[in-house]
Amino acid sequence: MVIHAPFFILALVLLWFPRRLMRFGAPVLKRKKRARGAGEFRERRESGDPRVDFRREFRKPRNYFDLLRGIAGGLALVGGHGIAPSVSAGSDDPSAHWLVLGVQAAVLL
Numbered sequence: 771m772v773i774h775a776p777f778f779i780l781a782l783v784l785l786w787f788p789r790r791l792m793r794f795g796a797p798v799l800k801r802k803k804r805a806r807g808a809g810e811f812r813e814r815r816e817s818g819d820p821r822v823d824f825r826r827e828f829r830k831p832r833n834y835f836d837l838l839r840g841i842a843g844g845l846a847l848v849g850g851h852g853i854a855p856s857v858s859a860g861s862d863d864p865s866a867h868w869l870v871l872g873v874q875a876a877v878l879l
Contacts, residue, residue, distance in 0.1 A: 771869055777846045777856035784843030785877065792832050847877055 815821075827833060849855030857873050859866040 771866055771873075772858050772860045774854065774856045774858075777854070781843050781847035781856055782877065784839050784846065787839065789836055792835065844878070848874055 815823075845851065845853050847856055849858075855874075857870050859870045
């Protein structure tokens, strides 16, 4: 089994970075809240409401950053599109291929 350390460390950092830490920091652009007119009616949500508001979630840049972070970490670990995998089998032994698959699955899970 061959491990390319820089790509493997990059994959670990990208994939295991806590998503909660992306919430901290100053917002770059603050939006001004505008008053809702008579034509705009939105349902008021109570505190602790478990429903997901898809319009709100698709507007958050943090979600797109998290998606790109996961894609980059997966490509660094598994490889693809011309990118060499960070963990690969050094020989044609079938047990080495299963070991590589196990290591990749453990990191991804």
